[in-house]
Amino acid sequence: MSIKNFLHKQVYLPIIHYYDLFQDLKRGINTRENCEITELGFSVDIGNKYQPLGYKRLIEVIKFTSKLNPKSCFIDAGCGKGRPLFVAMENGFKNVLGIDISKKLLKICKINLSKYNHNYKLICTDIDNFIFPTGSLTIFLFNPFNEKKLKKLKSKIISNNNTGLIIYFNPKHDYVFSNLNTVRIFNWYNFGLFKEVCKIYKIN
Numbered sequence: 001m002s003i004k005n006f007l008h009k010q011v012y013l014p015i016i017h018y019y020d021l022f023q024d025l026k027r028g029i030n031t032r033e034n035c036e037i038t039e040l041g042f043s044v045d046i047g048n049k050y051q052p053l054g055y056k057r058l059i060e061v062i063k064f065t066s067k068l069n070p071k072s073c074f075i076d077a078g079c080g081k082g083r084p085l086f087v088a089m090e091n092g093f094k095n096v097l098g099i100d101i102s103k104k105l106l107k108i109c110k111i112n113l114s115k116y117n118h119n120y121k122l123i124c125t126d127i128d129n130f131i132f133p134t135g136s137l138t139i140f141l142f143n144p145f146n147e148k149k150l151k152k153l154k155s156k157i158i159s160n161n162n163t164g165l166i167i168y169f170n171p172k173h174d175y176v177f178s179n180l181n182t183v184r185i186f187n188w189y190n191f192g193l194f195k196e197v198c199k200i201y202k203i204n
Contacts, residue, residue, distance in 0.1 A: 004193060012193050016054050023055040029112040031083040040102045046126065047145040050080035050105055053169055058087050061186060061198050065138055065165050066091040068183070072136035072164045073097060077127055077153065078144020082109035089118045093138070096120045099130055132156055137164040137203065147173045157203060166201040177201045 024031055035050040037043070062084065072095075074088040079098030088096050096118065100106050106124050113120050123130065127149055139157070141150075150173050157166075165183065168174060177199075186198040 012190065016056075020052070020055050027086060028115055029082075029086065030108065031081040031086070031112065035080070035102075035105065040104055042101060045146070047078060047101060047149075048143055050078075050102075051142075052081065052083045053142055055083070055087070057169075057186070057188060057196060057198070058084060059091070061167060061169075061200075062087045062093075062140075063091045064184070065167060065200060066093055069136060069138050069165050072138045073133055074138045074140065075099065075132070076140045077130075078142065079109060079122070080105045082112050084140045084142075085109070085113065085120065086116065088138075088140075089116055089120070094119060097133075098122045099125060099127060101126050128152055130156075132160050132162060134160065135162065137162050138167065139164070139203075140167045140169075141171075142169040143172050147176065150176050162203050164203045166203060167198065168201065169198045170196060171199055174199055 020032065031052050037047050037049050066088070070092050072093070074085070074093040074096045076082070076084045076098045079085055079100050082098055085096045085098050097120070098106070098109055100109070101124065103124050106122050110122055113122070127145060137157070154176055166177060166180070168177065180201040180203065183200040183202050188196040190196065
């Protein structure tokens with residue numbers, strides 16, 4: 001193992017883990033622990049595993065988008081246990097909506113959200129069956145599903161004449177949104193150990 005990989009796995013990731021643990025404990029919620037899609041009873045063709053983003057980057061990006069689009073409906077597509085929903089509510093979004101195909105994850109998410117006195121809604125469905133609300137949206141994506149479903153999501157948004165923003169963390173299929181205007185690209189190099197990226201796109 002190289003020194004870079006050693007520092008990444010044995011030093012940096014444990015620090016991030018304990019920082020996120022502290023943030024969860026401070027809020028009295030549980031959004032940790034990864035869950036493979038197969039452990040949830042679904043095929044890898046349906047979606048990807050649940051893996052929460054670190055609080056530090058999440059807060060930075062959502063705080064930025066809340067200033068640009070504060071009155072929009074914040075939608076987390078593949079919300080899992082709901083960490084982005086909590087951060088969105090803490091940063092000014094008054095209307096949040098979480099979508100996930102897993103009843104197990106949504107049950108945990110609902111318990112977490114019950115600690116907040118906010119307007120929120122959770123929907124258990126495949127994203128292909130979800131009908132986006134009209135108006136301004138801020139859509140959060142952290143590679144929740146495959147390229148095919150991502151294209152369908154984009155098509156629905158465009159045909160629905162929505163406005164707003166798309167937040168796409170560590171995008172695997174960013175070319176899907178290549179014809180949309182890029183509002184900002186966040187790049188984090190994490191002491192040169194590994195890189196993280198988040199792209200913000202404008203809808204219409």
